[in-house]
Amino acid sequence: MSLDTHSGSDPTATESATALLKCENLAVSYGKVNALRGVDITVNQGEIVGVIGPNGAGKTTLSETVTGLLGYSGSVTYDGMEISDFAAPDLVAEGIIHCTESRDLFGYMSVDDNLRLGAYRNRSMLKDRLAFVYDLFPALKDRKSQHARTMSGGEQQMLAIGRALMGDPDFLVLDEPTLGLAPVILNNISDGIDRLQEQGLTMLLCEQNVRFTIRHADRIYLMENGDIVREGTPETLKDDEYIQEVYLGA
Secondary structure, three states: OOOOOOOOOOHHHHHOEEEEEEEEEEEEEEOEEEEEEEEEEEEOOOOEEEOHHHHHHOOHHHHHHOOOOOOEEEEEEEEEHHHHHHHHHHHOOOOEEEEEOOOOOOOEEEEEHHHHHHHOOOOOHHHHHHHHHHHHHHHHHHHOOOOOOHHOOOHHHHHHHHHHHOOOEEEEEEEEOOOOOOHHHHHHHHHHHHHHHHOOOOOEEEEOOOHHHHOOOOOOEEOOOEEEEEEEEHHHOOHHHHHHHHHHOO
């Protein structure tokens, strides 16, 4: 089936908003393998933008690139600044926080200590941030003295998101936050994202779970083989025949 590239989008609405992150003609390669091929993505202030696609589509490469972990050609600007001019830790200081697919927790440290490490660059609001995360994910408060390595995968995912939030992000990048989660944990993560959305936190959500992304995102890009092949609102894309057939099993 032929893909209708960039169908369903509203360019006027996107351009009139304030772009916090903008990728233009973004390309990333691993040797001779082209992982991203001229990607154009915009995330406006206060939006949740979803990037969906199968495993290997380039979603993790995108999340690592916009958080300063990979070199690239093209342009990636954050709040008007080209990020290639910044090291990854400097982007954290600018408000970009990345919750990786691998979670990167310290397994032999407690939940509480893992969370406190998330605020290492700004400890002035440590008490308030801890209270916020424990209120967002009460299961973490119940396990605050438990070693991270002894938690379930879903509990570790909540901890990883909680630690990212301890950095008080202006722009949160979530890479596969629902991967392998049981339904009850998925609901907890979903409720947490609802609350973050109500607070106006800007997010880039890179996710294989299309239904989850449709529920939470303001706009969605479909990535396949390093290319953006669809973009639009959740309402538009959930009715798209290709997405229904390939990703929603309709």
